[in-house]
Amino acid sequence: MTANANNSHNSLLNVLKSTYRTLLFPLISIIVAMFVAVLFVVWGRGVGFFEGTSLLFKAIWNGSFGSKDSLIETFVYVTPLLFTGLANAVAFKTGLFNIGVEGQFTIGVLITAILGLISGLPAIVHIPLIIVGGILAGAIWGGIPGYLKAKVGTNEVVNTIMMNFIAMYLSNYIVMGPLNKPGVASTPEIRPSAMLWRFLGENNRLNTGLFIGLLLIALVYILFWKTTIGYEIRAVGLNPYAAEYGGISIKKNMILAMVISGGIAGLGGAIYVSGIQHNAMELTGFIGYGFDGIAVALLAKSHPVGVLFASILFGALNSSAISLQLVNIPKQIVFLIQAIIIIFVAADYIYKWIGEKRKKEAMING
Amino acid sequence: MEKVVEMRGITKVFPGVRANDDVNFELAKGEIHVLLGENGAGKTTLMNILYGLYQPDSGEIYVNGKKVDIKTPGDAIKLGIGMVHQHFMLVHNFTVAENIILGKEPKKGITVNMKQAIQDVKKLADLYGFKIDPEAIIEDITVGQQQKVEILKALYRGADILILDEPTAVLTPQEIEELGVILKNLVKEGKSIILITHKLKEVMSMSDRVTIVRRGKVIDTVRTSETSIDRLAEMMVGRKVSLKIDKAPAKPGKVVLEIKDLRAQDHRGLPVLKGVNLEVRSGEILGIAGVDGNGQSELIEVITGLRKSTGGKFILNGKDLTGKSPREIIEAGIAHIPEDRHKRGLVLKYSLAENAVLGKHYAAPFAKGIMMNYARIKEYARTLIRDFDVRTPNEEVMASALSGGNQQKMVAAREINKDPELLIAAQPTRGLDVGAIEYIHKRLVMERDRGRAVLLVSLELDEILNLSDRIAVIYDGEIVGILDAKNATENELGILMAGGSLKNKKEGGIV
Ligand SMILES: Nc1ncnc2c1ncn2[C@@H]1O[C@H](COP(=O)(O)OP(=O)(O)OP(=O)(O)O)[C@@H](O)[C@H]1O
Numbered sequence: 001m002t003a004n005a006n007n008s009h010n011s012l013l014n015v016l017k018s019t020y021r022t023l024l025f026p027l028i029s030i031i032v033a034m035f036v037a038v039l040f041v042v043w044g045r046g047v048g049f050f051e052g053t054s055l056l057f058k059a060i061w062n063g064s065f066g067s068k069d070s071l072i073e074t075f076v077y078v079t080p081l082l083f084t085g086l087a088n089a090v091a092f093k094t095g096l097f098n099i100g101v102e103g104q105f106t107i108g109v110l111i112t113a114i115l116g117l118i119s120g121l122p123a124i125v126h127i128p129l130i131i132v133g134g135i136l137a138g139a140i141w142g143g144i145p146g147y148l149k150a151k152v153g154t155n156e157v158v159n160t161i162m163m164n165f166i167a168m169y170l171s172n173y174i175v176m177g178p179l180n181k182p183g184v185a186s187t188p189e190i191r192p193s194a195m196l197w198r199f200l201g202e203n204n205r206l207n208t209g210l211f212i213g214l215l216l217i218a219l220v221y222i223l224f225w226k227t228t229i230g231y232e233i234r235a236v237g238l239n240p241y242a243a244e245y246g247g248i249s250i251k252k253n254m255i256l257a258m259v260i261s262g263g264i265a266g267l268g269g270a271i272y273v274s275g276i277q278h279n280a281m282e283l284t285g286f287i288g289y290g291f292d293g294i295a296v297a298l299l300a301k302s303h304p305v306g307v308l309f310a311s312i313l314f315g316a317l318n319s320s321a322i323s324l325q326l327v328n329i330p331k332q333i334v335f336l337i338q339a340i341i342i343i344f345v346a347a348d349y350i351y352k353w354i355g356e357k358r359k360k361e362a363m364i365n366g
Numbered sequence: 367m368e369k370v371v372e373m374r375g376i377t378k379v380f381p382g383v384r385a386n387d388d389v390n391f392e393l394a395k396g397e398i399h400v401l402l403g404e405n406g407a408g409k410t411t412l413m414n415i416l417y418g419l420y421q422p423d424s425g426e427i428y429v430n431g432k433k434v435d436i437k438t439p440g441d442a443i444k445l446g447i448g449m450v451h452q453h454f455m456l457v458h459n460f461t462v463a464e465n466i467i468l469g470k471e472p473k474k475g476i477t478v479n480m481k482q483a484i485q486d487v488k489k490l491a492d493l494y495g496f497k498i499d500p501e502a503i504i505e506d507i508t509v510g511q512q513q514k515v516e517i518l519k520a521l522y523r524g525a526d527i528l529i530l531d532e533p534t535a536v537l538t539p540q541e542i543e544e545l546g547v548i549l550k551n552l553v554k555e556g557k558s559i560i561l562i563t564h565k566l567k568e569v570m571s572m573s574d575r576v577t578i579v580r581r582g583k584v585i586d587t588v589r590t591s592e593t594s595i596d597r598l599a600e601m602m603v604g605r606k607v608s609l610k611i612d613k614a615p616a617k618p619g620k621v622v623l624e625i626k627d628l629r630a631q632d633h634r635g636l637p638v639l640k641g642v643n644l645e646v647r648s649g650e651i652l653g654i655a656g657v658d659g660n661g662q663s664e665l666i667e668v669i670t671g672l673r674k675s676t677g678g679k680f681i682l683n684g685k686d687l688t689g690k691s692p693r694e695i696i697e698a699g700i701a702h703i704p705e706d707r708h709k710r711g712l713v714l715k716y717s718l719a720e721n722a723v724l725g726k727h728y729a730a731p732f733a734k735g736i737m738m739n740y741a742r743i744k745e746y747a748r749t750l751i752r753d754f755d756v757r758t759p760n761e762e763v764m765a766s767a768l769s770g771g772n773q774q775k776m777v778a779a780r781e782i783n784k785d786p787e788l789l790i791a792a793q794p795t796r797g798l799d800v801g802a803i804e805y806i807h808k809r810l811v812m813e814r815d816r817g818r819a820v821l822l823v824s825l826e827l828d829e830i831l832n833l834s835d836r837i838a839v840i841y842d843g844e845i846v847g848i849l850d851a852k853n854a855t856e857n858e859l860g861i862l863m864a865g866g867s868l869k870n871k872k873e874g875g876i877v
């Protein structure tokens with residue numbers, strides 16, 4: 001063992017090394033995805049490599065960060081992704097796969113579209129009301145499959161998928177039935193008292209929901225690494241046997257994690273309606289933020305700060321769809337890039353899993 | 367002397383630790399060579415390098431005189447090197463033969479020729495004197511048998527050089543003897559063996575040479591015939607070690623744990639506890655002796671809340687704890703050093719600090735409400751690390767980065783420091799070096815002398831005989847006899863453990 005003076009130097013080096021190692025794969029996957037996208041542009045447009053590269057990146061840049069409008073629109077996309085990304089991260093940390101973030105988000109949207117219609121409330125009451133409503137609705141929607149998993153042992157993946165469909169059809173029934181705004185496929189607009197402040201003016205959809213999302217990143221960080229809840233859910237995710245031995249109830253924590261995950265997703269839905277959408281629309285398919293959140297959480301490796309960066313990346317790609325079309329690049333290229341990133345991140349997990357097995361062999365010694 | 371392996375100037379640095387520091391090691395053809403050293407001395411690391419699991423930072427490896435570059439275990443296997451880790455990597459619902467041939471199956475067309483496989487395995491087993499049924503399912507056989515499967519697997523893949531990392535840590539005395547015979551047979555057939563073990567008796571009886579490492583450096587290589595247990599212990603730890611526990615007579619007090627007609631089933635739903643009756647008093651160490659698989663593991667799981675009982679009850683200080691949750695049982699005052707540190711004892715991906723409070727993490731002074739106090743937790747972890755001499759750069763490294771023995775020390779430290787009413791110690795010194803064993807034993811006796819009740823479960827008769835005040839023998843899910851440790855002999859225990867009776871052999875043996 002070296003002297004202590006060396007140790008502090010070493011530990012800084014180690015932090016850098018481990019950060020580098022954590023970030024390496026997500027970065028490579030992004031670069032490769034971009035590269036493949038460029039190849040498609042080159043092939044489709046019959047231009048040279050450099051021209052193709054500049055064409056694609058200019059379009060993405062212009063569409064996402066290049067102008068004030070596009071920058072704003074990017075963060076409009078980022079906002080819900082923060083919530084759904086965090087929701088997925090909480091479940092992943094507990095060793096659960098909450099595919100139901102989509103449905104929990106949808107139910108948050110629905111509840112807010114309903115509660116938002118109540119008239120005569122001051123904003124100071126109305127906004128907390130919809131926030132609590134969204135959290136509760138999502139928490140219940142996540143808690144049910146969590147409870148079933150813990151008590152009956154049914155697979156959370158299957159149950160959350162079913163809950164997604166229930167949420168979608170329930171939403172459509174209400175949107176097209178009791179609360180339909182005549183003549184359109186949506187509910188009426190919520191009351192102004194239920195709307196979040198659009199701090200860049202009414203025409204810019206960016207709203208204070210973004211700051212709630214950023215605050216939530218800090219809260220989830222604290223939850224994971226500073227609270228007993230985080231200690232327990234991470235232990236359950238890492239080694240359920242040791243958790244059980246340490247008096248940590250696996251069942252209780254699975255339910256709790258699903259409730260928290262669902263609550264965050266539901267809150268995302270509430271923010272989406274009260275800040276951006278202002279009503280609930282008929283759904284012909286899933287809204288999609290919940291599923292994108294899976295990719296965000298995977299790319300972020302379930303780290304709350306990573307969720308911020310991954311959300312910005314995905315938000316930027318989404319908001320550049322129009323400017324891509326302007327230069328005759330089909331907007332599907334965005335999906336292509338996202339898909340490649342996901343494949344890479346998934347491959348990294350598999351690779352890790354194999355490496356882990358090998359390491360386990362090395363580690364498991366006397 | 368023909369050298370089959372030569373490692374020259376091997377250095378391997380982990381964050382904050384020099385695991386191997388310019389190590390020279392050689393293995394001669396046909397010898398059994400023991401690697402001996404304290405916990406964390408770097409034995410496993412050196413062997414993992416030879417097996418291609420780690421790359422050295424510097425140094426060279428020669429196999430059969432040729433310089434080699436071993437990047438993966440695949441490379442090692444090609445060079446005829448096989449390694450058996452302490453925990454096995456077998457497929458549990460496969461048969462013995464299926465596990466052995468896995469990855470190198472004899473083929474008939476495109477299908478596996480199972481008949482051929484079973485024959486091959488039988489032939490191999492007979493050649494070296496393994497008693498094993500090729501068609502048995504892994505999860506139904508004992509740990510000792512599983513270990514044989516691992517060794518056979520290495521041999522089946524053509525290993526001439528065999529590395530065994532603490533093979534005897536989980537074996538019963540009979541199994542250890544059997545292993546000794548097998549190793550001798552292997553050597554007779556021209557195999558060369560590297561053995562890691564902390565058990566000095568085995569070193570003396572099994573090996574030809576011993577290489578002693580301390581803190582990553584080789585101290586010496588000696589011929590076994592020219593050394594002694596005391597000499598080895600001293601070289602290894604750097605001081606004299608007392609291998610005998612001196613303790614005052616026990617002053618047993620009130621009954622702390624009372625077990626009444628306790629019953630439970632195993633994972634297959636078969637009865638494993640068939641009405642256990644037992645009392646543990648304050649101020650005494652009660653040892654449970656028994657051949658592995660007679661219900662001792664399940665008994666402990668039941669009284670720690672990790673397994674449901676199907677009948678009977680157990681009472682701690684007058685409070686019925688039957689059917690209570692693990693947390694309620696911890697809070698009632700039971701601490702537990704589990705037999706399997708990797709499965710139960712540690713969250714390997716947690717820091718030592720986080721592991722240090724497992725089970726107490728939610729209560730003061732480590733938490734207030736839901737907020738954890740990491741400053742206090744780290745401070746506490748540092749105390750444990752200091753008191754129990756856990757070799758680690760600091761309390762923030764993950765538990766997985768510690769050597770096996772140091773992981774064990776960390777678990778023991780945590781549980782002993784809980785200051786429980788009843789301390790359950792299951793294989794508390796598994797994988798520890800002699801110095802660490804001495805210390806843990808001293809601490810267990812100290813707990814006893816402070817008026818705590820200690821329930822010791824160990825497969826090592828020496829440990830049971832040395833440490834216990836009373837010895838209960840478990841056989842087939844029942845306590846078949848309780849002996850006073852002062853006049854119990856290994857022989858008597860052996861008879862009881864095998865299901866025999868002492869009744870007409872000796873009077874007054876049973877108290
Ligand atoms: N993967 C790793 N990362 C960081 N440090 C490690 C790692 N593996 C081992 N070490 C450190 O290297 C040193 C040597 O460990 P090693 O496992 O080789 O010890 P050992 O001699 O096998 O001890 P034991 O008898 O306890 O098994 C220890 O201090 C350990 O903390």
Ligand SMILES: [Mg+2]
Nearest residue numbers: 365366410770
């Ligand atoms: Mg080791």
